[in-house]
Amino acid sequence: MTHSELARVAKQSNGPVYVYDAAKIQSQYYRLKKAFSGVKKLKINYACKALSNISILKLMESMGSGLDTVSFQEVLLGIEAGFKPENIIFTPNGVSLEEIETVAKMGVQINIDNLSILEQFGTKHPKVPVCIRINPHVMAGGNSNISVGHIDSKFGISIHQIPHVLRIVENTKMHINGVHMHTGSDILDIEVFLHASEILFNTAMQFKDLSFIDFGSGFKVPYREGDIETNIEELGEKLTHRFEAFCKTYGKTLELAFEPGKFLVSEAGYFLSKVNAVKQTTSTVFAQVDSGFNHLIRPMFYNSYHEIINLTNPEGRERFYTVVGYICETDTFGSNRKIAEISEGDVLAFKNAGAYCMTMASNYNSRFRPAEVLWYQGEAHLIRKEETFEDLIQNQILIDFNEKVEA
Numbered sequence: 001m002t003h004s005e006l007a008r009v010a011k012q013s014n015g016p017v018y019v020y021d022a023a024k025i026q027s028q029y030y031r032l033k034k035a036f037s038g039v040k041k042l043k044i045n046y047a048c049k050a051l052s053n054i055s056i057l058k059l060m061e062s063m064g065s066g067l068d069t070v071s072f073q074e075v076l077l078g079i080e081a082g083f084k085p086e087n088i089i090f091t092p093n094g095v096s097l098e099e100i101e102t103v104a105k106m107g108v109q110i111n112i113d114n115l116s117i118l119e120q121f122g123t124k125h126p127k128v129p130v131c132i133r134i135n136p137h138v139m140a141g142g143n144s145n146i147s148v149g150h151i152d153s154k155f156g157i158s159i160h161q162i163p164h165v166l167r168i169v170e171n172t173k174m175h176i177n178g179v180h181m182h183t184g185s186d187i188l189d190i191e192v193f194l195h196a197s198e199i200l201f202n203t204a205m206q207f208k209d210l211s212f213i214d215f216g217s218g219f220k221v222p223y224r225e226g227d228i229e230t231n232i233e234e235l236g237e238k239l240t241h242r243f244e245a246f247c248k249t250y251g252k253t254l255e256l257a258f259e260p261g262k263f264l265v266s267e268a269g270y271f272l273s274k275v276n277a278v279k280q281t282t283s284t285v286f287a288q289v290d291s292g293f294n295h296l297i298r299p300m301f302y303n304s305y306h307e308i309i310n311l312t313n314p315e316g317r318e319r320f321y322t323v324v325g326y327i328c329e330t331d332t333f334g335s336n337r338k339i340a341e342i343s344e345g346d347v348l349a350f351k352n353a354g355a356y357c358m359t360m361a362s363n364y365n366s367r368f369r370p371a372e373v374l375w376y377q378g379e380a381h382l383i384r385k386e387e388t389f390e391d392l393i394q395n396q397i398l399i400d401f402n403e404k405v406e407a
């Protein structure tokens with residue numbers, strides 16, 4: 001969507017708002033699908049922790065996407081949005097056996113990443129097919145906070161423990177129908193991905209009755225000019241070739257699954273917030289917006305870069321600003337950013353605000369979580385109202401201290 005369309009949405013909203021461009025989500029989905037069009041059976045399961053508004057989920061469902069979930073609550077959101085349980089995969093980490101059993105009962109595909117749970121689940125429910133998440137111990141590179149394949153990672157069952165998995169399978173007679181990896185949120189290098197895939201293929205050979213291999217995600221999208229972006233087309237070409245060859249060796253046409261989050265929604269999202277104050281100090285000019293890390297925490301939490309533009313005065317002379325929020329502690333969105341001249345009341349847009357932004361929002365400082373708007377076919381559709389004081393207070397219980405209790 002264009003900046004002037006964004007500015008139109010800004011005019012209609014009074015508080016901070018997230019805006020998502022449906023066309024961008026669709027084009028990313030179809031781009032991924034096209035890159036892997038040579039695969040006989042392809043499944044894209046949108047990782048909904050990135051952005052979980054049910055209208056976004058419904059948009060994904062309308063394109064034929066499945067859903068990747070990490071909690072029982074996300075499964076419920078998926079069902080609410082219209083997903084069939086068989087098109088949902090549950091890939092949690094560190095959840096209880098009871099939660100896994102509850103989700104399995106609904107008919108959702110279970111993915112287990114822990115030997116203890118695998119043994120308990122297999123013993124109790126040998127007939128329920130289970131996917132296993134392995135850790136190939138391949139570093140995806142980039143920011144070490146978001147690489148999950150390394151040796152100390154809490155994610156997945158180590159490939160060195162496959163003999164133990166096989167013993168559990170033999171002892172419980174459970175059915176492993178898929179193998180899975182998800183090595184992190186920052187794949188810089190296709191070669192690294194392909195290397196991890198070979199480890200996954202080797203693992204897959206150990207299991208006789210698979211239906212699918214799930215390669216997770218970690219596709220990188222650009223956050224600023226010059227950023228490396230995963231070359232999906234090149235990955236598609238190389239992995240398709242390798243996967244089809246593997247299926248021949250395996251003796252069965254398996255499904256190739258992915259579970260992208262960021263790739264599908266990051267660039268489609270914008271966060272709009274009004275400038276409350278422009279504050280000159282001895283060392284910088286602060287633009288203070290009507291928001292903070294209660295709404296958008298990635299810059300403070302992960303040191304992520306989100307491009308910031310001035311929607312109200314796009315042609316203004318560029319100046320350097322430090323953009324901060326209203327939270328009563330340091331909450332810097334960006335330092336020394338060149339932005340078209342800012343006046344109080346201007347609306348700033350933060351780009352790449354589709355993934356891990358609204359879903360990580362909180363009520364810190366007792367602020368309301370913002371509204372969400374879907375820009376679809378040239379029109380703004382409200383898909384979540386801004387919270388109200390009612391929402392803040394509804395689960396709190398006020399104790400009556402009027403009656404003095406004797407000590």
Ligand SMILES: *Cc1c(COP(=O)(O)O)cnc(C)c1O
Nearest residue numbers: 047091182185217218260261262
């Ligand atoms: C978070 C997550 C994803 C999505 O990762 P992106 O980097 O957003 O694409 C996929 N699979 C699993 C298991 C995840 O936890």
